[in-house]
Amino acid sequence: MISIQFLAAIILxxxxxxVAVFKKNLIKIVMAVxxxxxxxxxxxxxxxxxxxxxxxxxxxxxxxxMVLPTTQALTLTSIVIDFAVVxxxxxxxxSIYGHYGTLxxxxxxxxx
Amino acid sequence: xxxxxxxxxxxAIAVPLxxxxxxxxxxxxxxxxxxxxxxxxxxxxxxxxxxxxxKVLDEGVYTYALGAVTPSLTSPVxxxxxxxxxxDAMNALISFMVLSIAIITVVYSWKFIEKYEAQDRFYSxxxxxxxGMMGMSFTGDFFTMFVFLEVVSVSSAALVAFxxxxxxxxxxxxxxxxxxxxxxxxxxxxxxxYGHYGLxxxxxxxxxxxxxYSFLDVVALSLLGTALLLKLGSVPIHMWKVDSLQEAPxxxxxxxxxxxxxxxxxxFRIGFSVFGLVIxxxxxxxxxxxxxxxxFIGVAMALLQNNLKRLLGYSAVAEVGYILLGAGVGxxxxxxxxxxxxxxxxxxxxxxxxxxLDISLLFLIAGSIYYITKKRNIDELGGLAHDFPSLSVLFxxxxxxxxxxxxxxxxxxxxxxxxxxxYFNPLLVILGVLGSILMLAVxxxxxACIFLGAPYEGEVEEVPGSMMFTMWVLAFFxxxxxxxxxxxxxxxxxxxxxxxxxxEVYIGGVL
Numbered sequence: 081m082i083s084i085q086f087l088a089a090i091i092l093x094x095x096x097x098x099v100a101v102f103k104k105n106l107i108k109i110v111m112a113v114x115x116x117x118x119x120x121x122x123x124x125x126x127x128x129x130x131x132x133x134x135x136x137x138x139x140x141x142x143x144x145x146m147v148l149p150t151t152q153a154l155t156l157t158s159i160v161i162d163f164a165v166v167x168x169x170x171x172x173x174x175s176i177y178g179h180y181g182t183l184x185x186x187x188x189x190x191x192x
Numbered sequence: 193x194x195x196x197x198x199x200x201x202x203x204a205i206a207v208p209l210x211x212x213x214x215x216x217x218x219x220x221x222x223x224x225x226x227x228x229x230x231x232x233x234x235x236x237x238x239x240x241x242x243x244x245x246x247k248v249l250d251e252g253v254y255t256y257a258l259g260a261v262t263p264s265l266t267s268p269v270x271x272x273x274x275x276x277x278x279x280d281a282m283n284a285l286i287s288f289m290v291l292s293i294a295i296i297t298v299v300y301s302w303k304f305i306e307k308y309e310a311q312d313r314f315y316s317x318x319x320x321x322x323x324g325m326m327g328m329s330f331t332g333d334f335f336t337m338f339v340f341l342e343v344v345s346v347s348s349a350a351l352v353a354f355x356x357x358x359x360x361x362x363x364x365x366x367x368x369x370x371x372x373x374x375x376x377x378x379x380x381x382x383x384x385x386y387g388h389y390g391l392x393x394x395x396x397x398x399x400x401x402x403x404x405y406s407f408l409d410v411v412a413l414s415l416l417g418t419a420l421l422l423k424l425g426s427v428p429i430h431m432w433k434v435d436s437l438q439e440a441p442x443x444x445x446x447x448x449x450x451x452x453x454x455x456x457x458x459x460f461r462i463g464f465s466v467f468g469l470v471i472x473x474x475x476x477x478x479x480x481x482x483x484x485x486x487x488f489i490g491v492a493m494a495l496l497q498n499n500l501k502r503l504l505g506y507s508a509v510a511e512v513g514y515i516l517l518g519a520g521v522g523x524x525x526x527x528x529x530x531x532x533x534x535x536x537x538x539x540x541x542x543x544x545x546x547x548x549l550d551i552s553l554l555f556l557i558a559g560s561i562y563y564i565t566k567k568r569n570i571d572e573l574g575g576l577a578h579d580f581p582s583l584s585v586l587f588x589x590x591x592x593x594x595x596x597x598x599x600x601x602x603x604x605x606x607x608x609x610x611x612x613x614x615y616f617n618p619l620l621v622i623l624g625v626l627g628s629i630l631m632l633a634v635x636x637x638x639x640a641c642i643f644l645g646a647p648y649e650g651e652v653e654e655v656p657g658s659m660m661f662t663m664w665v666l667a668f669f670x671x672x673x674x675x676x677x678x679x680x681x682x683x684x685x686x687x688x689x690x691x692x693x694x695x696e697v698y699i700g701g702v703l
Contacts, residue, residue, distance in 0.1 A: 093376075093380065097373070100369070100373060106365065109369055110369075113369055113372055113373055113376075116373055116376045116377075117372075117376050119376075120376045120377075120379050120380050120383065123380060123383050124379070124383045124386075127383060127386060127387045150386075150392070151383075151386070154335055154383075154386075157335070157339060158338070158379060161339065161342045164342075164346055165342065165345075165346060165368065165372045168346055168349060168350065168368060169365060169368050169369060169372075172349075172353065172361050172364055172365040172368065173365065175353070175356070175361045176358065176361045176362060176365060179357075179358035179361065180358060
């Protein structure tokens with residue numbers, strides 16, 4: 081029986097991928113990249129999840145009670161990276177809109 | 193000196209990274225000081241990598257731990273906080289090559305981008321990109337690899353958009369979207385490996401994988417492999433690479449080529465060192481398949497182009513195909529690589545060096561042609577050989593080298609690939625030679641279009657001396673490696689191939 085959080089991660093990733101492949105609006109593509117990133121982050125953070133565990137900041141607790149700290153560190157880093165990528169992509173979208181006057185990848189023509 | 197050699201892997205990442213953030217400050221003071229600062233920080237990094245390389249060639253694998261020096265030193269929770277930087281002959285070679293290309297690019301850019309705004313940010317991003325590539329090549333840890341991969345893709349996407357034209361923004365968007373989707377898939381693969389082993393260190397995973405190899409590893413390997421093939425622009429997903437190489441300024445295209453070759457190195461590292469002891473020949477065949485596909489589609493599409501840089505972009509795709517062909521044959525023989533498979537792998541590694549020299553030379557020439565005429569379309573050019581004889585000589589050198597004609601370096605490595613792949617499967621050699629001949633046809637056409645014919649009538653500028661100098665340096669190395677390939681193979685190619693085919697040495701470096 082597959083856990084629900086892994087299932088959710090897979091659904092998010094495939095949703096993002098299908099939008100990135102089939103949609104023609106640039107903003108939707110940016111959103112798709114972000115959704116893929118969120119799916120992967122969900123997958124990572126749920127790898128270290130332990131039912132009833134506590135946050136790994138109280139070092140007095142026994143090792144088995146804590147959720148895994150590594151995956152949380154990884155997820156935090158990857159969220160920051162995701163943020164940087166999406167911000168840069170949106171700034172490209174702004175410039176592309178300024179040059180072409182549309183966000184549709186099929187209809188773009190250079191403004192005279 | 194010993195201190196520097198000891199901490200070289202950490203410094204090689206830290207120096208360009210810190211220099212990147214100081215550059216804009218110095219740019220406020222004076223452009224000259226900034227340029228000197230950039231070139232000196234890169235030269236210093238190159239020096240560090242050079243002494244590190246000598247050390248590694250002498251003593252074998254060098255492991256540098258950030259954080260806990262030994263695995264037994266742990267945090268109170270019983271958890272070792274450390275990141276491993278592991279250097280062997282292969283990544284010493286790659287990082288040295290990348291830094292040399294970065295230095296050449298910086299010297300070329302002095303004049304090339306002189307008239308544009310935002311030079312501070314250009315150099316800053318270039319240094320950041322170099323730091324990312326250093327990190328990618330030195331790291332021995334999967335997650336650090338992902339982080340540096342993203343550093344590289346963000347900074348190179350920003351550099352691709354340097355000209356601020358509509359097309360360059362489009363190319364940069366395409367590049368960033370595709371490469372970040374690739375990165376997330378890679379992170380997914382890393383997550384799978386972490387879920388299975390609870391580890392992120394490549395060498396330790398490589399050791400554990402022998403005992404617990406399962407279907408999950410195959411899924412993780414295919415995710416990592418797909419993401420890396422995407423990053424290096426192998427054929428099914430090559431369009432972003434061609435677009436970004438076309439629209440980026442010529443020096444940035446050269447650095448983008450270098451980034452894709454670092455991606456190739458990571459593919460080798462994962463294929464050979466991490467999964468080398470457990471995979472069967474299928475992965476090698478997959479690489480060979482994509483290699484042949486890249487050669488053919490790259491060359492065939494290059495024939496059709498009339499934008500010079502787009503044409504060069506497609507030939508860069510084709511050149512990556514040759515490397516994949518050689519390395520795929522080597523990988524299919526893992527874990528016992530000997531005889532022809534080893535020869536094929538060394539040919540592939542040698543071709544990495546040669547490819548970056550040849551393609552860089554051609555891209556820099558294309559940049560110079562754009563600089564002097566402001567035209568990119570080869571149909572609008574012609575007769576440049578009358579005014580620029582040395583540029584045409586350089587183009588001939590680059591064109592013969594990339595098509596694998598003796599006495600240039602492309603011939604040396606392609607011959608190694610051909611004669612060893614012949615024992616593997618003769619058909620592949622026929623396809624490879626055919627691709628090489630077509631490549632010559634492409635470049636003869638380009639040469640005739642640009643340099644021959646009646647003298648060029650538009651306005652032209654002179655090519656600045658610093659730009660000519662960098663191109664002659666590249667041409668010198670092309671000729672040197674073509675005339676004395678055995679020197680290069682003995683000194684650094686064979687040790688690099690040895691390092692790849694003996695994963696147990698890489699594993700032993702950490703444990």
